[in-house]
Amino acid sequence: MTGPYKLFYKGQSKDFVVFIDDKDAYEKYAHKHDHSIPLTDVVSNFDIYTNQMGQGSTGKLEKASQTDLSVEFGEVKHAEDVLPVILEKGEILNSTGVDHKKWSSTNDSNGFNAR
Template sequence: MSSPPIRVFYKGDSDYSVFIDSKDAYEKYKEDSTVPLSDVISVYKVFHSRVGGNEGVLDEVSNQQLENEFGSSRAEDAILKILKEGEMKTNVSGIQKREWSSTNDAKYSSRTY
């Protein structure tokens, strides 16, 4: 069974994410920036959420978006900043660990069926 994806989330003018290969490699990279980036990340793409935040449908970021947010249209420059300043999110696979609660229990409490 494969492990769930691990995302590093960065809050800028918009919300950006990159996917890393393992938590251990990421933590090692944060301690020692001489660790090759290829040991931490295998997909050199930056994503953003359509609805904002760290969940929802992700789209690949355009070169113009990279330029506006990170000052460079190179994905690698953005990835380096996201890895350095971002926050790791391990629960990115939907509702598996989400807690649900009702927000309007009293609305139908007096109704008879």
């Protein structure tokens, strides 16, 4: 079963989101503690996100700053250093719906090549 999926980590000061590519690889890595699985097989990218308000998993997500990560996890040199903690303590909320996005036309009344 492949993703992408949204993984949510409830922090003390801010909440964080990571995107998971493969739910099965995530389950093995995080819950069965099989750290022989490379992180590149688990996460979509090595970025950690937070929303603009700092709480929750919805809203406009932005890349978490080094300061945000250091406040939550202690001294952090690289964002990927805290990925294992987020993966093990976070929870998958749902499929992000990237593959299921609905698109609609913006102006059907003009027809094809209308002038």
